[in-house]
Amino acid sequence: MLSEAAANEIKEIRKRYATARSCIMPCLYVVQREYGYITEEGMREIAKILGVQPVLVFEVSTFYTMYNKKPVGKYHVQVCTNISCSILDGEHIVDVISRKLGIKVKETTPDKKFTLSTVECLGSCGTAPMMQINDKYYENLNDAKVEDILNGLR
Numbered sequence: 049m050l051s052e053a054a055a056n057e058i059k060e061i062r063k064r065y066a067t068a069r070s071c072i073m074p075c076l077y078v079v080q081r082e083y084g085y086i087t088e089e090g091m092r093e094i095a096k097i098l099g100v101q102p103v104l105v106f107e108v109s110t111f112y113t114m115y116n117k118k119p120v121g122k123y124h125v126q127v128c129t130n131i132s133c134s135i136l137d138g139e140h141i142v143d144v145i146s147r148k149l150g151i152k153v154k155e156t157t158p159d160k161k162f163t164l165s166t167v168e169c170l171g172s173c174g175t176a177p178m179m180q181i182n183d184k185y186y187e188n189l190n191d192a193k194v195e196d197i198l199n200g201l202r
């Protein structure tokens with residue numbers, strides 16, 4: 049069950065939007081922060097608070113990749129493999145991280161510290177190749193940079 053603070057935050061978010069449907073995305077972030085990922089219970093709680101059908105919340109959460117459908121590690125490493133990043137060897141960056149962490153895409157390290165994902169464009173094409181770890185962007189990546197970044201998080 050959502051904490052009282054999280055439920056109140058969703059109610060406050062609702063006040064800033066013209067319709068309940070239009071505020072589902074920020075409400076999903078509240079649930080993700082609360083549970084660590086988007087749970088079915090969390091989606092039902094959003095629907096109940098907003099007074100909408102649960103399917104409206106489900107469809108938004110499943111459309112966007114930034115909502116985690118299952119638990120992720122302490123550090124969620126999301127590497128962009130869309131066109132600009134791909135042209136500048138984004139897939140190689142994925143391989144470097146995969147080797148360094150010993151996991152494949154969509155896997156989490158046994159110590160639950162890192163989850164590796166590939167994602168669509170993160171809107172930072174001018175600094176490709178890039179990745180996002182939790183809420184922070186890391187840009188103009190190369191092997192050495194990736195190594196330093198991951199070592200700094202260990």
Ligand code: FES
Pocket residue numbers: 128129130131132133134168169170171172173174176178
């Ligand atoms: S293609 Fe990677 S940030 Fe846009």
